[in-house]
Each structure stands twice: as structure tokens, then as C-alpha cells.
Ligand SMILES: Nc1ncnc2c1ncn2[C@@H]1O[C@H](COP(=O)(O)OP(=O)(O)O)[C@@H](O)[C@H]1O
């Protein structure tokens with residue numbers, strides 16, 4: 001069974017068919033990548049899966065459950081975490097604090113208990129802290145753990161955002177342009193982390209990415225989108241020699 005199945009998904013904004021009948025499926029353990037020109041609808045697909053928007057049509061099934069109309073705050077509880085194309089971090093909080101915010105879905109202890117600081121709160125706080133420290137070690141963020149995010153270089157902030165998503169212990173990670181703004185060395189590290197997240201953490205990854213070197217290195221399956229529609233699907237090598245894909249990228253007619 002596919003971990004994520006998107007069927008005939010569609011949304012329009014005014015006259016723009018941002019996503020126009022897109023279907024694809026992501027298998028457990030896969031790194032599945034969506035590529036395509038700017039404005040193709042890639043981020044909107046992510047926004048529909050993570051329920052920032054209501055789709056006009058289509059279904060999204062995750063782990064056997066129909067989440068098409070699921071309440072947004074429950075998406076992360078079902079095991080889907082994401083990063084954003086433009087970073088969404090709390091700039092004035094530290095790296096550790098941002099990661100602890102990623103633990104939100106695991107906060108089961110009631111607010112009153114937190115105020116009274118009962119022993120089990122202490123235990124749960126310790127558990128959240130341990131998970132955040134584990135992620136800090138995994139992503140080699142030790143040197144930055146107590147720094148405010150605003151003081152960090154862009155490349156490190158992107159890693160912090162990845163860390164915050166990992167703190168939710170997702171099954172499926174949505175990465176929107178994880179390599180954009182990274183230098184070649186940072187992109188190479190990202191490729192290693194993607195491999196490790198899959199092999200060591202057992203994650204399935206759905207990503208949007210423009211850097212074809214990274215796409216070729218880490219993903220098995222690629223969906224090419226153009227003007228809200230799926231143009232081609234296959235291995236990275238297959239789609240890159242597809243004439244319709246080449247035409248879309250060059251902006252010429254087929
Ligand atoms: N919230 C929104 N309101 C209106 N139009 C939007 C909104 N989000 C995206 N769009 C439009 O939908 C299309 C697809 O955008 P997007 O999914 O961001 O593309 P991509 O991520 O592939 O570059 C674009 O034409 C964009 O302007």
C-alpha cells in the first residue's frame with residue numbers, strides 16, 4: 001500500500017488553476033521528488049496535503065486514511081511534517097527552543113499540569129528535551145543549539161527547520177526546496193542527511209527541488225509538473241529525456 005496517494009487533486013485561485021487534476025503515489029521508504037518551472041503548482045500540492053488550503057476536488061490518502069478534509073492541526077499527528085520554501089522559524093528563539101516547538105504534537109500533558117509542574121510534566125519535558133538533543137546531534141547543530149536563529153547563516157537556518165520537522169517524528173517528511181540558497185558543500189551534506197533519514201530513521205520523503213544534481217542523487221521517482229498538471233513521471237533519468245519535459249523547461253512548444 002502506498003504511504004501517500006494523491007488522486008485528481010485540484011484547486012483554483014480566481015482564474016488560475018494552480019493544481020489541476022494531479023495524481024501520484026509515494027511508496028514507503030521512497031524519496032519522491034516533484035520538479036517543474038516556477039508557478040507549476042508544486043508548493044500548492046504541499047499546501048493541499050498539509051491542509052493549509054481546502055482542495056476543490058480530489059482525495060489525499062495517507063497511511064490508509066482519507067485526510068482530504070482532515071483538520072489542519074491533526075495532519076502532523078498523523079505523521080506528516082514539513083518545511084517551507086521560505087523559512088518559517090521563530091527568529092528570536094534559540095535553535096533548541098525552535099526544535100522543542102517541533103515537539104508540539106507530542107504534548108499530551110494538560111496545561112494546568114504544566115503550570116503546577118507535576119512530576120509527570122518533568123518527565124515529559126525531559127523526553128521532549130532528549131528528542132530535541134537527539135536531532136541536534138543527528139544534524140550536527142551542537143555548536144548552534146543556544147544561538148538565536150536570527151544570528152545564524154541561511155544554510156544553518158535551513159537545517160534548523162529540517163530539525164524542527166524531524167522533532168515531530170514524522171513518517172512522511174515534505175521538503176519544499178531544501179537545497180535552495182545552499183552552497184555546494186551544504187547541498188552535499190543535505191544529500192547525506194536525506195539518505196540517513198531514510199535508512200536510519202525509516203522516513204519517507206516527498207520533496208520539491210530545483211537542484212537536479214541533488215534530485216538525481218537521492219530520489220527514485222520524479223513527478224514533473226507544469227501549469228498545475230502532471231507532465232511526466234518516472235526515474236530522474238527517464239523524465240529528463242522526456243521531450244514534453246524538455247519543452248516545458250525551455251518554454252517552447254512540443
Ligand atoms: N494563496 C494563493 N493565492 C492565489 N494564488 C496562489 C496562491 N498560492 C499559489 N498561487 C498561484 O498558484 C500557482 C502555483 O503556485 P505555486 O504552487 O507556488 O508554484 P510552484 O511552487 O510550483 O512555484 C501560481 O500561479 C501562484 O501564483
Ligand SMILES: [Mg+2]
Nearest residue numbers: 042043044085
Ligand atoms: Mg514553490
